[in-house]
Amino acid sequence: MDSTALAFYSLAFIIIAAAIFVVTAKNIFHSAVYLIVALFGVAGLFVLLQAFFLAAAQVLIYVGAIAVLMMFAVMLTARIADAGVRHTNEQVGTGLLVSLGLLAVMLYSLWDSPFQFSGAPVAEGAGLTLGRQLLTKFVLPFEIVSVLLLAALIGAVVIAKKDDTGRAEPKAKYPAARALREDPDIVRKVPR
Amino acid sequence: MIGLSHYMALSAIVFCIGVYGMLTRRNAVAVLMSVELMFNSVNIALVACARFVTPETVTGQAVAVFTIAVAAAEATVALAIVLLIYQHHRGIDVDRVNFMKW
């Protein structure tokens, strides 16, 4: 077994094991940690595939932003004590059946399909080619993605913002302070 | 020799693990994690194609860049929704969030 094969099989093992832990771990925070392991493994695969720019982008965006957001959400919505709560619904059997069936179909179609190989090694400066392509051939999707990201940014802010409109005024905890806020001149009106 | 089919098989396996997680987890954040797994499996397939089918133009990598960007957008909005659900329900069990309006 040459070194590429060794690297591939160990990375594949790490990714699959971590992915299985992600979907089965009883503790949701552990799922998040295993997700990071899986994402890092995929970045390793990208290095193996000589997609260095994508490997760095994968770590920067998936691990640095998405996984951190996931952990953030877990921390806001779960506690260590929640570990005992049932974490699966009653579709375990069905889910297993569907995913294994899907896997069988996909592997069968892989088995049969004759891939068109190009034996050529990745050209020097693949990153440069990638950048050129993003701004020439793929410029329209590129711009659409940037608009999408902006929309997602604004959308997330709007959704997560505390919705105060249409709700009754919060109960006056300090009536005096509220009265002062509504009418700053009230101080002068107080009879001496 | 590790070829395209190895990467494709790995991609398929990871995708199916993601499908299983999405179907069976009750926690909304866990469902999102499963979706991220599926996104990643697709990325593996795309980059492998870029490496083995079109090594000169790396088209698959360009598409993978878009996948990553869309995944980021999806994660932000979905997590904002999860937090909103948590505020209203004090829980994020997806099986119990079965109405559109409250």
Added chain:
Amino acid sequence: MLELDKLVKIVGDAIDAGIRALGLGSAWVMVIQLAIAGLVVVAFAAVMVLFLVWLERKISARMQNRLGPTRVGPAGTIQTIADALKLLQKEDITPKAVDRGVYFWAPIITFVAALAVYVTIPFGEGLIVRDLNIGVLYILSITTFTVIGLLMAGWSSNNKYSLLGGFRSAAQVVSYEVPLALSVIGVIMFTQTLSMLEIVEQQEKFHQWYIWRQPLGFLIFLIAGTAEANRTPFDLPEADSELVAGFVTEYSGMKFAMFFLAEFLNMFTLAAVATTLYFGGWNGPILPSWMWFIAKCMVGVFILMWFRWTYPRLRVDQLMGFAWKTLIPLAFINLILTGVGIHLF
């Protein structure tokens, strides 16, 4: 003085020849070379951190009209070593209610992430472990692992102060990552390369330093980098006076030391990256290159310490507001100006 540069090269060549003389395959030679380089970098980082801790204590003491450590060694220079030995022999306590696995791995991830950055930092002419063609991007992405470690520590400690510290670090790092990356892109637009080595080589002359072309970008980089490294005035995740040290509350002994070392390593990383991107890296006359690099880094480190003992800590809402309402718009303006400038000249 250039002899010192040559000496480094001679020693390197001798080690190289020694490895080759063993008659192994080329892959093994590379592995051994990288291992030796890695060991040298780890040793350097350890010594540097010990020195930085001493320096911080001395500088802070002087700024507060105190003397700082004076007893152990001349001017207290061995004080940090004594402290490190004390931390090493302390009992490694794992509180009962913590989430064991996550609690164990958190300091390790933080520390390794802080060390891994040094792979692609050019310390001097020919003194770089591995020049990656995505160098700058690699540094930006590896440093994000630090926050993963902090989050894991904050959550697994099962302590509300730690949890708050974790929250704060996540919000802070995700927010400040954006202006940091945007300010670095300003330099990348000039360099047209992500390799740290080539960026240094482009700034051979004093007037070629990128600080002259990116003054605003450097300012944004410095502020966002300080926030990324969790230094005061942005040290909200640990904020001793309000969160009783935040995410490290439950840590003691060696594990605490790892967080502590990682923090100082991150500070030096920030100075080193700033030196490479904006101040010409190891370029300089007369003195050997690595001395120039260390000297420039030390100036950066001093500025960071100066910050720490001058500014009070920000409030959380001020922190987030500053990132999103001031730094990010400024970073975009910087990018647009840079683009227009490159187009015109």
